[in-house]
Amino acid sequence: xxxxxxxxxxxxxxxxxALEQLCAEKELSKTAVVRQAxxxxxxxxxxxxxxxxxxxxxxxxxxxxxxxx
Amino acid sequence: xxxxxxxxxxxxxxxxxEVAPQVSAPELTEIGIAWQRFRRKAxxxxxxxxxxxxxxxxxxNHWDWGRxxxxxxxxxxRCVGVRHAGDMQGLMLISLVGTAGRSKSHAGKxxxxxxxxxxxxxxxxxxxxxxxxFGGVGFCLILEAIAISQEEGFRGRVGLHxxxxxxxxxxxxxxxxxxxxKVENLRYFELSQAAAESLMKGRLK
Numbered sequence: 001x002x003x004x005x006x007x008x009x010x011x012x013x014x015x016x017x018a019l020e021q022l023c024a025e026k027e028l029s030k031t032a033v034v035r036q037a038x039x040x041x042x043x044x045x046x047x048x049x050x051x052x053x054x055x056x057x058x059x060x061x062x063x064x065x066x067x068x069x
Numbered sequence: 070x071x072x073x074x075x076x077x078x079x080x081x082x083x084x085x086x087e088v089a090p091q092v093s094a095p096e097l098t099e100i101g102i103a104w105q106r107f108r109r110k111a112x113x114x115x116x117x118x119x120x121x122x123x124x125x126x127x128x129x130n131h132w133d134w135g136r137x138x139x140x141x142x143x144x145x146x147r148c149v150g151v152r153h154a155g156d157m158q159g160l161m162l163i164s165l166v167g168t169a170g171r172s173k174s175h176a177g178k179x180x181x182x183x184x185x186x187x188x189x190x191x192x193x194x195x196x197x198x199x200x201x202x203f204g205g206v207g208f209c210l211i212l213e214a215i216a217i218s219q220e221e222g223f224r225g226r227v228g229l230h231x232x233x234x235x236x237x238x239x240x241x242x243x244x245x246x247x248x249x250x251k252v253e254n255l256r257y258f259e260l261s262q263a264a265a266e267s268l269m270k271g272r273l274k
Contacts, residue, residue, distance in 0.1 A: 002091065026167070026179055032222035036179070039145040039166050046142060 086153035101135030159206035181218035225265025
């Protein structure tokens with residue numbers, strides 16, 4: 001694997017709360033959650049830039065919601 | 070690079086190999102071309118009509134790793150290989166965005182998902198009969214998937230959909246969670262943290 005680099009990030013109280021909630025729910029470290037978020041964001045960003053749309057399907061209502069990214 | 074071990078069927082001995090932790094898109098394209106060329110050559114004596122009806126033909130015969138190189142545009146995917154004697158003996162495409170676990174033991178927790186896993190065609194009896202060279206490639210790649218899952222914080226959990234011909238292999242050490250209608254009705258398998266740890270204990274150092 002490529003070498004890892006360390007950085008410091010500043011988060012607001014609400015952002016930190018969201019991060020900690022995800023860490024607890026997924027049993028992941030803060031670094032792992034940030035990595036997950038970044039990978040997902042990059043994937044969505046490239047797809048959307050290529051003309052794709054992000055839809056979230058509601059399995060109960062059989063309805064899709066368009067997410068604007 | 071991590072060490073790996075394969076079974077040399079011709080010499081009847083274990084041989085050292087190495088894990089290629091991140092196969093690049095150009096290399097993957099090159100390997101894809103070489104493997105496709107090998108598959109075509111292996112099937113050359115047969116007619117296309119015979120080939121289509123051949124039940125022994127690997128179900129992944131049509132896989133084109135060159136096309137899968139497209140995935141590597143994203144940080145969410147990684148291609149891992151196992152190399153021996155200068156050749157890539159197997160490839161695996163994984164997703165580094167954890168998918169939600171389905172097993173009761175870790176429902177909703179992130180699982181490292183294996184999209185594709187294939188041994189090089191010269192290692193498969195379906196192509197070369199008794200000349201098949203190295204065994205243990207699939208298991209070696211699964212061990213690497215576990216190691217990456219642990220590094221990513223997924224605690225060794227791994228999930229995958231299996232082609233019917235590989236169900237017997239995966240069912241030996243993974244939990245069979247049944248057919249998935251949303252993914253070509255393939256059987257879905259998962260490896261728990263405990264099962265992953267148990268497998269890793271048996272890994273040769």
